[in-house]
Amino acid sequence: MHLIIILAIILPILGFGINLFFKNHQEKQIALVSNVINFTLIGLSITSAILWLTGNQKDYSIYLFSLYKSHNFDFAATFYYDKLTMVYSLVASILLFMVSVFSKTYMHRESGYKRFYIHFQAFVIGLRVLIFSGNFEMFILGWEIIGISSFLLISFYRDRFLPVKNAMKVLSFYRISDTALFAGIWFCHHLFHKNISFIDLNTVDYSLPNSHYIEGLTIGILVVLAASIKCAQFPFSSWLPRALEGPTVSSAIFYGSLSLHVGLFLLLRTFPIWENIDIIKILIGVIGLLTAIVSYYISTVQSTTKTQLAYASITQVGLMFIEIALGWHTIALVHFALHAFYRTYQFLVSPSSLSYLIHDQFLHYDANKKSAFSFLPKKLRYSLYTFSIMEGYLDRFWFYQIWRRFKKLGVLFNVFRYRMWQWVFALIFILSVVFQHIYPIEFFTSHEYVPYFFSFIALILILLAWTERKSALNSWINIVLSQLFFMDGIVHQGSVNLIQIVIYLTGVISAAVIGGWALKRVISLENNIDLNSFHGHIYEHKKLGMTFLLCSLILIGFPISPTFLGLDLLFSEIEKENTITLIISALVFIFLELASIRIYARVFLGLHVKPYHEVAFKSS
Numbered sequence: 001m002h003l004i005i006i007l008a009i010i011l012p013i014l015g016f017g018i019n020l021f022f023k024n025h026q027e028k029q030i031a032l033v034s035n036v037i038n039f040t041l042i043g044l045s046i047t048s049a050i051l052w053l054t055g056n057q058k059d060y061s062i063y064l065f066s067l068y069k070s071h072n073f074d075f076a077a078t079f080y081y082d083k084l085t086m087v088y089s090l091v092a093s094i095l096l097f098m099v100s101v102f103s104k105t106y107m108h109r110e111s112g113y114k115r116f117y118i119h120f121q122a123f124v125i126g127l128r129v130l131i132f133s134g135n136f137e138m139f140i141l142g143w144e145i146i147g148i149s150s151f152l153l154i155s156f157y158r159d160r161f162l163p164v165k166n167a168m169k170v171l172s173f174y175r176i177s178d179t180a181l182f183a184g185i186w187f188c189h190h191l192f193h194k195n196i197s198f199i200d201l202n203t204v205d206y207s208l209p210n211s212h213y214i215e216g217l218t219i220g221i222l223v224v225l226a227a228s229i230k231c232a233q234f235p236f237s238s239w240l241p242r243a244l245e246g247p248t249v250s251s252a253i254f255y256g257s258l259s260l261h262v263g264l265f266l267l268l269r270t271f272p273i274w275e276n277i278d279i280i281k282i283l284i285g286v287i288g289l290l291t292a293i294v295s296y297y298i299s300t301v302q303s304t305t306k307t308q309l310a311y312a313s314i315t316q317v318g319l320m321f322i323e324i325a326l327g328w329h330t331i332a333l334v335h336f337a338l339h340a341f342y343r344t345y346q347f348l349v350s351p352s353s354l355s356y357l358i359h360d361q362f363l364h365y366d367a368n369k370k371s372a373f374s375f376l377p378k379k380l381r382y383s384l385y386t387f388s389i390m391e392g393y394l395d396r397f398w399f400y401q402i403w404r405r406f407k408k409l410g411v412l413f414n415v416f417r418y419r420m421w422q423w424v425f426a427l428i429f430i431l432s433v434v435f436q437h438i439y440p441i442e443f444f445t446s447h448e449y450v451p452y453f454f455s456f457i458a459l460i461l462i463l464l465a466w467t468e469r470k471s472a473l474n475s476w477i478n479i480v481l482s483q484l485f486f487m488d489g490i491v492h493q494g495s496v497n498l499i500q501i502v503i504y505l506t507g508v509i510s511a512a513v514i515g516g517w518a519l520k521r522v523i524s525l526e527n528n529i530d531l532n533s534f535h536g537h538i539y540e541h542k543k544l545g546m547t548f549l550l551c552s553l554i555l556i557g558f559p560i561s562p563t564f565l566g567l568d569l570l571f572s573e574i575e576k577e578n579t580i581t582l583i584i585s586a587l588v589f590i591f592l593e594l595a596s597i598r599i600y601a602r603v604f605l606g607l608h609v610k611p612y613h614e615v616a617f618k619s620s
Contacts, residue, residue, distance in 0.1 A: 001060050004048045005079050005132055008089070011037050011044075012128055016121040024114040031104035034117050038097040038124070045093040049086045057083070061134055061199035067565060068503070075565060078134030080198045084268050087333045088131045091340050095257050096124055102348055103249045112156060116247065119156070123149040127258060130265070135197045136185045137568060139269070141559040143181065146259055147174040148558060151597065153250040154243050158538060158605045166242035168594070168601055172403065173239040175593050177229035179586045181266075184222035186582065188273070191215045201272050216273065220280035223270050224287070227263030231317045232310075234291040237298075238394035240314060244306040251306065252347035257340035260313055264336060267324050281325045288321025294392055301388045305350045313343050406591075410467030413460050419474070425457065425481050432488055455489035455584040458482045462588050466595040472529045472603050473519050479555065479595050480512040486588050489581060490570045504566025507554050511563070515551030518544045522603060531599065534606020545604040552596040 015037035022030050052058075060081040068075045100120070107113050126149060130142025151174075155167035188196055227233075232240040240260070244251045254260070267284065274280040292315050299311035316339045323332040376384065387393070415421075432454065435441045461482035468475035487504055522529055522537055522544055529535060538545040557567040567589075 001048060001051050001055075001081065002062050004044050004051070005060070005062055005081055006064075008041060008044050008048070009079065009125075009128055009132060011040055012121060012124040016118065016125060019114065019117055019121060022114060024111070027104070027108065027113055030114055030117050031100070034100045034121060035097065035104070037121075038093065038100045041124075041128075042093040042097055045086075045089045048081065049090055052081060052083075052086055059199060059202060061197065063134075068499075074195050075137050075568060076135065076195070078138060078197060079132040080134035081132065082198075082202065084265065084333070085131055087337060088265060089128075091337045092127055092131065092258055095253060095340060095344055096127075099249050099253045099344070099348075103247075106249050107247065110247075116153070116156060116250070119149050119152045120250065120253075123153070123254070123259075127262075130262065134199065135195055136188070137195070139266075140178075140181065140185070140568070141564075143262070144178065144557075144559050144564075146262060147171070147178065148553065150174065150243065150254060150259060153246045153254065155601070155605060156246045156250070159536065159607065160245075161534065161606055163245040164534060164601050164605045166245045168598065170239045170243045171597060172594055173229050173236055175590045177226045178593075179590050180222045180229070181226040182589065183582065183586055184219050184226065187215060187219045187222065191219070198269060201270075213277075216277055217279060220274035220277050221283070223266060223274065224280060224283055227266045228287055229263070230266070231260060231263035231321070232314050233263075233287050233318060233321065234294050234392075235394055235397070237291065237295060237311070237314050238391060238398060241307045241310045241391070242395075244310060248306075248347060248350065252344045255310060256313060256343035256347040260317060261320075261336050261340065264317065264320055264324065264332065267321075268329060268332070271324075271329070281327075285322050285325035288318040288325065291315070291318035291321070297384065298388045298391055301385060306347075309343065309346055309350065313339075316343075406463065407467050410463035413464055416460065416464060417468070417474070422474070422477055422481065425461065425485070428457070429481070429484050429488060432492075436492065451489045451492040451581055452584070453489075454485045454492060455581050455588070458485035458489060458588050459584050461485065462591045462595055466591045466598065469532045470530050472531055472599050473516065473523065475531060475595060475599055476512075476516055476519055479592065480508065480516075482588060482592070483508050483512075483555065486585060487566075487570060490585070500566065500570065503562050504570060507557075507561045507563030507566060511551040511554035511561075515548050515555065518548040518551065519599075519603070529603045531602045533609075534601070535603050536606045536608035538604040539608050539610075541604070545600070548604065549600050552600050556593040556596050 015033050018033050019030050022033075052060075062079045064077040064079070066074055066076045103116065103120070107116050110116065122145060126142045126145025128142070130139055130146065133139040133142055151167050151171045154170055155164045157163045229236045240255055243255050246254075295311045295314040295318060299308050299315065302308045302311065316335070320332050320335050320339075323329075323335060374381070390396075459482075461478045465475040465478035465482065468478070487501065487508075491501065519529065522541060525541070526535070526537060529537070554561040554563055557564040
């Protein structure tokens with residue numbers, strides 16, 4: 001069993017590495033590698049399921065190695081196998097192989113054929129790591145890989161406006177989910193005073209005493225928030241239809257079957273923590289019921305096949321939430337498996353089904369057919385119809401009530417946009433390092449408001465970077481400075497050691513220097529790269545685009561870079577009493593990825609600014 005689990009993780013990584021060496025026109029070789037790897041994973045999943053079922057259904061846990069270990073923290077590569085892992089592994093393996101085979105023909109002669117399979121294999125890696133994860137650290141690693149691969153596949157048609165814009169929109173929701181999960185794990189770390197392994201979670205009594213009821217309730221709410229966003233539950237449903245801008249095959253595997261159900265996996269995996277908190281069960285049930293009702297009515301009036309399927313999927317996941325709330329976990333797993341297979345099939349045949357339905361409607365149109373709202377009074381029926389057509393006004397709500405308010409907040413600090421202030425902030429950081437570590441003075445080492453001051457500067461800088469319109473380089477510099485002050489705010493609490501700082505700075509500084517060089521290089525070649533529009537420079541500067549994307553991923557803590565390990569260590573060192581620091585750090589963490597990937601999207605993706613390249617209109 002140990003060997004099978006290790007192979008299930010290594011093989012997708014091997015397939016990803018092999019496909020990097022092929023050229024885009026070598027379609028047979030690229031598809032063959034992916035098909036062989038995913039077919040082998042089916043065999044491994046079936047074998048492991050048989051061994052588990054015939055071995056007294058004993059849960060397996062594997063401890064491979066430790067990346068970093070301290071007195072109260074152990075970032076270890078551990079993997080775990082139980083009934084939940086078995087079901088998800090079997091379903092995922094079969095569906096991934098089917099979609100891989102289908103994609104060979106569906107993506108034939110696409111200019112991004114190799115790129116599709118690379119991103120697809122990255123998703124396979126993330127999903128396998130998440131399913132087999134043995135602790136929260138490995139779980140986050142897989143969770144993050146799935147999120148980035150989603151962004152890359154949604155923006156697959158990167159010469160168009162809407163795919164890139166909607167990819168950023170989806171990423172913004174994913175980032176809130178990531179932050180909620182990080183915060184929940186932070187509370188777990190401080191509540192149980194150790195890293196929680198999933199084998200312990202299912203074998204040790206983690207029931208919380210009454211004295212820790214509030215902490216347990218907070219953890220449950222954060223976990224439900226992370227799962228609800230990932231599963232596109234109400235009121236976070238609006239991102240899912242926008243995520244269907246990518247190829248139909250990626251929509252099928254991501255938002256029809258697997259990625260959409262990752263939140264359910266999180267709820268089932270963390271069930272022992274919140275199983276005795278009735279408020280959490282009620283919350284999950286209410287979210288599921290509300291989502292199922294709203295999404296059902298929205299799906300009945302949508303004019304596009306993909307959008308109908310998207311809201312139909314959300315409806316079914318809402319029912320699964322209800323099943324989990326009621327404790328019907330086996331039913332939820334069966335429901336997940338059946339829904340994943342059925343929805344994948346529907347997505348894959350949607351183009352041909354659409355053609356059939358258009359002809360059927362033309363030949364058999366019935367003007368007297370009752371609508372979904374015909375049983376209601378006329379005014380209420382029209383209101384509900386408008387509400388459903390507008391998709392619950394959720395997209396408008398999130399833009400105007402949430403994101404636009406943060407943009408206005410960033411505009412309030414416009415006075416700090418001048419280059420002079422960047423030098424001032426850099427000087428403040430240097431002085432804080434000198435007076436904290438080299439020549440310590442009492443004000444910097446003992447004053448209780450110093451961490452809040454540096455954390456607040458980090459938030460100002462990241463909001464400036466996120467709302468920057470003129471200079472991509474200025475935005476990048478503000479992101480880097482924000483990361484330094486984010487670290488400084490936590491370091492001033494006095495619990496972070498030098499090794500943790502070095503690990504974090506290794507990733508930040510290397511990414512900052514190389515990413516800054518890539519932007520400077522594009523500026524020297526193209527004269528101007530403002531952030532007021534999309535430039536599409538990936539056409540002529542693919543290597544620079546790839547370099548900057550990798551630097552952005554390292555800077556935001558993409559697995560498994562030094563920054564990823566450093567961020568995990570820094571978050572774990574925030575003291576339980578410093579709630580303000582945690583809240584500010586969480587906001588910085590949200591806008592860090594959005595600001596970094598926004599630079600990449602605006603500079604390298606979208607319609608090319610030069611008229612002699614092919615262009616695609618917004619409506620394409």
